[in-house]
Amino acid sequence: MNVHSKSGSRRWFTTAVLLRTALIGGVISAFGMILVGSRPASATQSADGSSSWFGNGGGDNSDREIREHARKMMNEGRKVFRHDTFGDEAFWGDTLRLHQALAGKANGGVGPGVSPATALAVGLKVDVALPEKLVKQLEKGEVDLNDPATTLALLKLDSVVGVTGSFDSGNRLVSMGIQCALCHSTVDDSFAPGIGRRLDGWPNRDLNVGAIVGLAPDLTYFSNLLGVDDATVRTVLNSWGPGKFDAALALDGKAFRPDGSSAATLIPPAFGLAGVNLHTSTGWGGVSHWNAFVANLEMHGKGTFYDPRLDDSAKFPVAAANGFGNVRSEEDLITSKLAALHFYQLAIPAPEPPRGSFDRERAKRGQDLFNGKADCARCHVPPLFTEPGWNMHTPAEIGIDDFQAMRSPDERYRTTPLKGLWAHQKGGFYHDGRFPALIDVVDHYDGFLGLSLSPSEKADLVEYLKSL
Ligand code: HEC
Numbered sequence: 248m249n250v251h252s253k254s255g256s257r258r259w260f261t262t263a264v265l266l267r268t269a270l271i272g273g274v275i276s277a278f279g280m281i282l283v284g285s286r287p288a289s290a291t292q293s294a295d296g297s298s299s300w301f302g303n304g305g306g307d308n309s310d311r312e313i314r315e316h317a318r319k320m321m322n323e324g325r326k327v328f329r330h331d332t333f334g335d336e337a338f339w340g341d342t343l344r345l346h347q348a349l350a351g352k353a354n355g356g357v358g359p360g361v362s363p364a365t366a367l368a369v370g371l372k373v374d375v376a377l378p379e380k381l382v383k384q385l386e387k388g389e390v391d392l393n394d395p396a397t398t399l400a401l402l403k404l405d406s407v408v409g410v411t412g413s414f415d416s417g418n419r420l421v422s423m424g425i426q427c428a429l430c431h432s433t434v435d436d437s438f439a440p441g442i443g444r445r446l447d448g449w450p451n452r453d454l455n456v457g458a459i460v461g462l463a464p465d466l467t468y469f470s471n472l473l474g475v476d477d478a479t480v481r482t483v484l485n486s487w488g489p490g491k492f493d494a495a496l497a498l499d500g501k502a503f504r505p506d507g508s509s510a511a512t513l514i515p516p517a518f519g520l521a522g523v524n525l526h527t528s529t530g531w532g533g534v535s536h537w538n539a540f541v542a543n544l545e546m547h548g549k550g551t552f553y554d555p556r557l558d559d560s561a562k563f564p565v566a567a568a569n570g571f572g573n574v575r576s577e578e579d580l581i582t583s584k585l586a587a588l589h590f591y592q593l594a595i596p597a598p599e600p601p602r603g604s605f606d607r608e609r610a611k612r613g614q615d616l617f618n619g620k621a622d623c624a625r626c627h628v629p630p631l632f633t634e635p636g637w638n639m640h641t642p643a644e645i646g647i648d649d650f651q652a653m654r655s656p657d658e659r660y661r662t663t664p665l666k667g668l669w670a671h672q673k674g675g676f677y678h679d680g681r682f683p684a685l686i687d688v689v690d691h692y693d694g695f696l697g698l699s700l701s702p703s704e705k706a707d708l709v710e711y712l713k714s715l
């Protein structure tokens with residue numbers, strides 16, 4: 248993305264608009280002069296006498312400028328979300344050498360390689376926007392889904408959602424990078440399971456991030472960072488399971504909860520975020536704070552990141568020791584993209600539930616419960632379904648343990664915005680998926696808040712949650 252030419256073209260656009268305004272204004276004034284045979288009205292006064300050609304009277308022009316800006320930001324942001332690696336090939340390729348494991352020995356890499364069948368099995372998704380010929384071949388079953396070379400062909404077409412391969416002139420995979428879309432997009436399975444049109448913002452709850460990273464031939468980076476051996480790193484990665492990732496591991500080195508289960512958290516949706524103040528399950532910051540955090544510290548792109556809360560060596564020993572609270576890269580490939588990325592994310596709506604996916608009668612009754620007797624709307628304030636303001640609660644207020652909260656600066660849990668819940672039922676609910684189904688969430692509140700809901704009322708509440 249070339250920032251200079253972009254602002255240059257905007258300047259040109261603005262100049263053109265102003266010129267046009269002046270011309271039209273001039274014509275109207277001259278016309279007025281002929282009609283009334285008087286001097287043209289002052290340039291600073293428009294028809295309603297209130298403003299100038301270039302000031303408020305240019306309302307139309309400024310609307311147009313804003314619309315044009317919005318359109319550009321959308322397009323740029325979408326590109327960043329789907330395709331930008333922020334230069335993280337230096338990590339995923341050069342450091343971990345993950346591309347070699349993808350390619351396999353037969354294609355210049357190491358090991359057996361990753362066939363499309365294996366890639367789909369660990370939850371990677373394929374964008375069906377493929378050349379027509381290939382789609383035909385796929386339809387006829389003429390494409391070998393068990394051959395890693397096919398994976399490389401798909402990578403070359405930039406069709407593996409959230410993963411980009413770099414190829415040399417001899418078609419050899421020489422590096423790879425990842426994007427936001429890897430975890431926060433999926434596909435609609437319109438062609439086959441795992442192959443379809445992109446659904447940006449939907450969490451990929453099939454994606455086994457740990458298993459994918461664990462394919463890397465060289466995990467020395469993590470061994471050094473966490474001060475453990477290679478086998479331990481691989482055990483930790485394999486403990487995450489599908490739909491989960493542990494963003495705090497690289498900060499505090501805690502891989503397991505006190506009960507011995509994995510400390511990883513669910514990949515949340517990245518839709519329906521507009522109007523929501525704090526983000527992530529523990530409210531680290533706004534969307535743009537977290538975007539910069541992830542791009543720098545988790546994806547290992549090249550950029551700038553500042554958050555001195557990470558210098559707290561008692562809470563974040565790994566982050567403090569490695570200076571993660573103040574990252575300055577020689578080349579910054581992230582900062583210039585944050586505005587458009589933010590804009591695009593806020594534009595992604597929560598998806599509407601499909602027709603017939605919930606019982607309307609029950610949902611109506613559930614809504615009354617939600618806003619009344621069940622006390623849900625106290626925190627999940629409609630229509631945002633989180634609190635306008637500082638949307639954070641102590642673990643005691645929602646009746647759960649404080650393990651994950653204590654791994655964050657404010658030591659609280661953020662009220663989850665509930666729109667589009669139906670679209671991410673796989674993997675469970677609450678930050679770590681501890682409640683397998685919505686009825687389990689309702690049961691939890693029923694007991695904890697002493698709601699005394701009848702089984703039928705609980706069912707009503709669940710139908711309402713599915714309707715959001
Ligand atoms: C490896 C998987 C992965 C990648 C890649 C990833 N994220 Fe996330 N993202 C997560 C997980 C897991 C969380 C939840 C963290 C938590 O709650 O503690 C999260 C949380 C978020 C949230 C907060 C959502 C909410 O409900 O408040 C936003 C926004 C977000 N990510 C945006 C991005 C953007 C933008 C990128 C690319 C720059 C990105 N993520 C890359 C896994 C990922």
Ligand code: HEC
Nearest residue numbers: 528621622623626640644660661662663676677678688692
């Ligand atoms: C005191 C504030 C508060 C009240 C009252 C409350 N919630 Fe929540 N809710 C939260 C917080 C905070 C979370 C995040 C918990 C976590 O991620 O561990 C949450 C999470 C949820 C989730 C999980 C969303 C997801 O994507 O995993 C559901 C569903 C939910 N609440 C429904 C309800 C219902 C139904 C009620 C009423 C019976 C209710 N809540 C009452 C604060 C509240």
